[in-house]
Structure formats: structure tokens, C-alpha cells
Amino acid sequence: MNVIPLNEAWAEPMCELWNRELGDLFPMRQQLFVQNSFRDVNVYLPGSWIAQDSDGRLLGFIIAKKWQETEREMKLGEGGGWIQALVVRSEARGKGIGSELLGRAEEALREAGASQVFIGRDPWHYVPGLPKALSMHRQWLEKRGFKQLYEVSDMLxxxxxxxxxxxxxxxxxxxxxxxxxxxxxxxxxxxxxxxxxxxxxxxxxxxxxxxxxxxxxxxxxxxxxxxxxxxxxxxxxxxxxxxxxxxxxxxxxxxxxxxxxxxxxxxxxxxxxxxxxxxxxxxxxxxxxxxxxxxxxxxxxxxxxxxxxxxxxxxxxx
Missing domain, CATH: 3.40.630.30 (Gcn5-related N-acetyltransferase (GNAT))
Structure with a gap:
């Protein structure tokens, strides 16, 4: 496995991987992906990474954010950072890829002075937390120190x-x-x-x-x-x-x-x-x-x- 920094040149294959893994629940449009994950100046590049195999195939990615719009009158994030997205190809799971990506993101946020990290709820977020429909991953997050705060919903x-x-x-x-x-x-x-x-x-x-x-x-x-x-x-x-x-x-x-x-x-x-x-x-x-x-x-x-x-x-x- 090779881990490289986030780069917009990967936007299309990242969007394709998202839809392969999550598209039935959260269908991603490339316009939305670029808007939220590349146009947001709060994307924290030292904590955002792409994992690829030896052939250059995308295995997974993580996008971290921290508040960087210091010229504005507000400050979001309560002194913390955010994991906007963590996606790993299903057949590549169980090999430590997600742990490696999350560890890199957390370390970068910690070094930047973040006191805590949230799942989702970032500026220009996709989700406000871990979707209940993906609750099979909650134990994975809890093993790595995440705690549930409360529940919110989208309504139709x-x-x-x-x-x-x-x-x-x-x-x-x-x-x-x-x-x-x-x-x-x-x-x-x-x-x-x-x-x-x-x-x-x-x-x-x-x-x-x-x-x-x-x-x-x-x-x-x-x-x-x-x-x-x-x-x-x-x-x-x-x-x-x-x-x-x-x-x-x-x-x-x-x-x-x-x-x-x-x-x-x-x-x-x-x-x-x-x-x-x-x-x-x-x-x-x-x-x-x-x-x-x-x-x-x-x-x-x-x-x-x-x-x-x-x-x-x-x-x-x-």
C-alpha cells in the first residue's frame, strides 16, 4: 500500500469509489464532491490522504478538516477538527487501511492544536455524524476512542x-x-x-x-x-x-x-x-x-x- 496526499486530480476516482461503496444510500455527484471536499478552504491537507495499491488503484481515502477561515467573525468546531469522509474499498478492508488513514488524520489534527475530532458535521459536510444505516462501523470507531453524543435525523x-x-x-x-x-x-x-x-x-x-x-x-x-x-x-x-x-x-x-x-x-x-x-x-x-x-x-x-x-x-x- 502507498499513501499519498489528497489531490484534486483524484476527484473522479474518489467519487466513483464513494458511489461503489455508498451510492445506494448517499449517491455522490462530482459537482457536490468538488464543492465540499476541494473548494472548502477548511480541508486540512496534512490530515487528508489517499491510499493506493502497487498498481496505483485507489483503495481508500480520508478527508480531514480544521477551521482555517481566521478572517471571519465566527470560529466553528469548538477547538476541534473533523473527519469529513473515510472510505475504504470493501474488498480491501480488514488490512489496516482505515486505521492507517485515520491515524494520520488524527495525528495531523493533534499537531495543529485540535483538542477533539468529530465524525462529519464539518463546514460543507456530507453527514452530521455516522449514519445509522452504517451502524456496523460504529464498533470500529468506538474501538478507536470515538463516543456517541446524541442522535439527529433527516426528515422526508x-x-x-x-x-x-x-x-x-x-x-x-x-x-x-x-x-x-x-x-x-x-x-x-x-x-x-x-x-x-x-x-x-x-x-x-x-x-x-x-x-x-x-x-x-x-x-x-x-x-x-x-x-x-x-x-x-x-x-x-x-x-x-x-x-x-x-x-x-x-x-x-x-x-x-x-x-x-x-x-x-x-x-x-x-x-x-x-x-x-x-x-x-x-x-x-x-x-x-x-x-x-x-x-x-x-x-x-x-x-x-x-x-x-x-x-x-x-x-x-x-
Whole structure:
């Protein structure tokens, strides 16, 4: 076995190996793979490696990340790093390849000052943790020091989900799709209410060509007090809740994240924003809708969503 540094020249065979091993559950598009694993500046190259056999055939790979966008106002990762992906060819397993790759990634992150490492949940992540559908690998991770934290789920709309109209909101609040003119008010809202990952994702959205149509804003007068993100196949980025669109014959829509300013909670705004998001995507012709990475299973069940994929969030102290 030969281990070489991660290189984008390997993007196509890496994507092919992913689909060979995981494509039935998580079908990877090369556009998504490049977006999340090569365009993200948080990919930590000293911890990201490719394993090949003596003939140069790809046996496996690991992609590690650590927060490197020091110019931004937030810092993600709680002082830790992330393993975005660890994939080994099935017939090459049991030979120490995964252990070698993981060991290299952990050592690089440790030397860079990381105090812990997470499975998934990285910026530009694929999964928020170890998929329950791959729970046969949980023991392998636990033997290497990883511990389960808690469970989150992706949720899918039911075939019977009714057509929904945008609801009225209490106290004169109203919703609209954002436009470029709303950018500064929207970022002010995120800085005030959601200054971490959601602000980061909002900044990236505008930086990479967003025009506003992926965000429904809830306003009290001219002040933004809540939001719901709505994603579809025309979005400028492949968003988290549409990652696995190839599993569906029809176009897939994504709902969320969503949030409301603490000062305005208790007025039904959260549920109303989800309904507004569903109504918007239904008007765009979407019937299959996904909400990703949530613990609020009962909340979304009120609108006909059911658990689709679940994940164990896992971490290890370095």
C-alpha cells in the first residue's frame, strides 16, 4: 500500500469509489464532491490522504478538516477538527487501511492544536455524524476512542402532504422571498440571533452567487425577525437538504434551517415559516421535500414529515 496526499486530480476516482461503496444510500455527484471536499478552504491537507495499491488503484481515502477561515467573525468546531469522509474499498478492508488513514488524520489534527475530532458535521459536510444505516462501523470507531453524543435525523415529506398556502402571521409580521437588497438586513439578523454556523452559511451563500430566492424572511416592519431556507435544483450551491437528490425521480426540495429571534418566539412563527417554505417549494413544483440534521422530529411530524435518515453524532478527544 502507498499513501499519498489528497489531490484534486483524484476527484473522479474518489467519487466513483464513494458511489461503489455508498451510492445506494448517499449517491455522490462530482459537482457536490468538488464543492465540499476541494473548494472548502477548511480541508486540512496534512490530515487528508489517499491510499493506493502497487498498481496505483485507489483503495481508500480520508478527508480531514480544521477551521482555517481566521478572517471571519465566527470560529466553528469548538477547538476541534473533523473527519469529513473515510472510505475504504470493501474488498480491501480488514488490512489496516482505515486505521492507517485515520491515524494520520488524527495525528495531523493533534499537531495543529485540535483538542477533539468529530465524525462529519464539518463546514460543507456530507453527514452530521455516522449514519445509522452504517451502524456496523460504529464498533470500529468506538474501538478507536470515538463516543456517541446524541442522535439527529433527516426528515422526508409524506406522499400525502397536502398543498399548503402561506399562512397569516400574528402581530402584523409578514414573509417574503429575499432579494439582493435584503442582504445587509439579513446578515445583521444572523449576527444578532445566529452568529455561528448559520451566519457562516449565510455569508457563503451571498459570496457564491446567491440572489435571495433561497431564503424566506419574516419581517416586523423593516426588521428581519426570522427565516426559513428553501433549496431546489436551481440554487447556486448544492445545499445540505438536496445532497441526495439522485435518490428521487422527481425534483427534490429542501426546507431549513429556520429560526426566529428569541424576542418573538411563542407566536407560532416557527411553524408558520415552515408552512411558508413548503408553500414556496410546492409552487415551484416540488412534492418531495427534505429537512436535514434536526432533533425536532415531533415538530416537523405536525406537517407530515417522517424520519428518513438518522445519524449518531460522534467525537473523540485527541
Amino acid at each position: 415529506s409524506s406522499d400525502e402532504t397536502d398543498l399548503i398556502v402561506t399562512p397569516e402571521f400574528a402581530d402584523g409580521a409578514n414573509v417574503k422571498l429575499l432579494t439582493p437588497e435584503d442582504k445587509e438586513e439579513m446578515l445583521t439578523f444572523f449576527r444578532h440571533c445566529f452568529p455561528g454556523r448559520w451566519l457562516y452559511e449565510a455569508q457563503c451563500y451571498w459570496e457564491r452567487g446567491g440572489q435571495g430566492r433561497e431564503f424566506i424572511g419574516l419581517f416586523q416592519g423593516s426588521e428581519m425577525i426570522g427565516f426559513c431556507r428553501v433549496n431546489d435544483e436551481h440554487s447556486p450551491l448544492i445545499a445540505q437538504n438536496t445532497y441526495w437528490a439522485p435518490l428521487f425521480e422527481e425534483p427534490l426540495g429542501g426546507i431549513g434551517p429556520l429560526g426566529v429571534d428569541d424576542q418573538y418566539r411563542g407566536k407560532g412563527y416557527g411553524l408558520g415559516l415552515v408552512k411558508a417554505g413548503i408553500a414556496e417549494l410546492q409552487q415551484r413544483g416540488m412534492r418531495q421535500l427534505v429537512i436535514d440534521w434536526t432533533e425536532l422530529v415531533d415538530f416537523y411530524a405536525k406537517l407530515g414529515f417522517h424520519t428518513w435518515k438518522s445519524y449518531d453524532l460522534m467525537s473523540k478527544t485527541l
